[in-house]
Amino acid sequence: MAVTSTAAPRRARAARGGPLERQASRLFWPFVGPALAFYALLFLAPIAYAAWTSLYKWDGMGAMQWRGLGNYQTLLDDQAFHYAVTNTVKILVVGGVATFAISFLLTLALREMAGKMFARSVLFFPCLVNALVFGIAAGFLFGPTGPVNKMLNLLGIDAVPKWLSIDNLPAMIIATIVWTATGYYTTIIMAAVDQIPTYLYEAAELEGANAWQRFRHVTLPLSWEVVSVCAVLWTVSSVKVFEIVLLFGGGATVSSAPIQTWTTAMYVYYSAFPGSSVPKLGLAAAAAVVSLIMVGVFVLILRRMMRRERVSL
């Protein structure tokens, strides 16, 4: 294998000593300050406000009542939140593994296939379609007498699955998310794979590496940086899954989606804007804070797990 790897310096070199460095350090705050102020104002302050709100009982209009950690206790006791967290983690882990496995498989096939640009566009297409379409299409395609079941009947399968029953909805939702996300991540990963010089593959082939070995020893290490960024993007986006759940659950209002299908984002929305009960903004904020911590922890774990020494050519 003609790959050499060198460890990249972990830390930037100490910014002390010479006049250039001194100048640079003097300009540090004037340059970073405005950006930091914006960031604090637009991101940190709202998060702090949410954290503060989560300690109160509040309908969003009247006076706020102190609840301390009461809202967090409610989350612990609330069956709906248990469903929400379980579903979100399922989407993140099961959906994530499936999405990336399929993306890699496609990468493997796409790298060498003719007309790959066209194939890529086709794969990317579902990502552009509004989730609304899937919600409506699912009702038609997977209904008891829909085309999917008709086809299964033609194939001689009489015991057709109840695709849209409440028990199966979470799996249907994950499958739809995987389908739409695969094209997106395949496109990003393919962009990285395109940068890998073909002579590496040729050399690998000459040395008798099969398709899997070429993937394992050439493609994966050389696209690792991009893959790990994709993994973070996936984590962040999966915690925000919302509209697809809403649409699979019926569509008109949040409450028409059964709690068995809720995600944390649905829970937050339902608490803040319920159909016919008093808004609970404190609870919504608490659930949002918990989601935020969840993403943070997952991203940290993921970054740690995926940390590799940079491979350079």
Added chain:
Amino acid sequence: MRAPKVLAAGVVAALALTACGGDKGTTEEKGGQFTYWSMWKENEPQAKVIKAAIDKFQAETGTKVTVEWQGRDIRTKIGPAIAANKAPDLVENGFDVISSLLASTGQARDLTPVYDSEVPGEGKKVSDVIPAKYLDAMPKDPDGVTRWIVPYVLNSAMFYYNKADADLAKTPATWDDFVKLCETLKAKDKACVASDGDNTWTNFLFMDYLLVRDNGPGTMGKIVNDKTGAGWDQPGVLETAKRIEAFVKAGHILKGYDASKYPAQQTNWATGKAAFHLDGTWVPSEAQKNLASGFKVGEFAVPTTAGGANTELDIIPLGFAIPKRAKNPEPAQKFIAYFLKKDNISGISTEAKNITPRADVPAPEELLDAQKLLTDSPSRLPIDGVSGDYLDKALFPAFSELWLGKATAEQFITKAKEGHLAYWKANG
């Protein structure tokens, strides 16, 4: 032709206002002004009826109405507007939304003055044209007020069927008759009711009605408010659950209901695949375009049990409310009374195809049975107005198992009680 006329009327009204002069909102204009957030989008039939009334109101009174056609999103916008002290002067929605968002939080204005005022030009008070029984059923706000809404649409929930179908010529008077009729239909290979398995609120209407028929008024409300969960252990409640279990097990629900997505089965009912459908009075207009040819929609109430003692009928009013922090409540109140005039509110029936709370405004033809039932029956709130939070989190997961044939009546009671105790632990 309509739009230019409307526009012209608006321009005239605006000019009339400028002619009157004065700073907006601060000095006394001829009729003042108010802001109105509608739950309809501008192209919906209800919006067209309201818009026509606003135009006439502006021209006649010189009041300037600033209307925003918010659509259903209004629900999420009222709260923040009130918090920012920018509350609109007039809002509208279903009673359940207004109740939970404004009334129960003490943010809705007492509209008793509207009920005491006269419907312009009719020599009658608003309270004379809107029967008190509809309002007395409303949940009380923190001050004990039930007059925080003035309805202009009166929905209900009942059975729909095809009056032209000879098999359904005689509507059942008791639940037992109903089940017998279902058996007869079954012998003819006809399904009895259509139901979308994922539409749990609608499906629960069966149980909700049977609970009051079997156990008397307010049963569900009492069960929910007893935090010990003892309400679920009453023998009468189990009996009702057993009726549902027997109905489900007998196969009276059109097949495929446990694996379809709303409104697939409602459509199947409209095309004639099942005899009956129980849901809100919005069904006839929703199903209109799918109705089989010759289909003549009629209604009847969920039949009685236990000697026919309880004949209560659900009311689902939709109407106006005024936030307490509204800055111009008086002109808004005047508009409410104005809209209830027969020639204004009639459009809600003729154009928007809804029943109005005025008994002297005939409902659309397909809802005439429903209107008669509403006039003749005592009123109640669906599911006793229990908070949606309780239903979605505690009750519906258990009930959907019973309805989808996955749990027996006893298992349902056990699961509902578990959900009940968990709910009150989390929300107590």
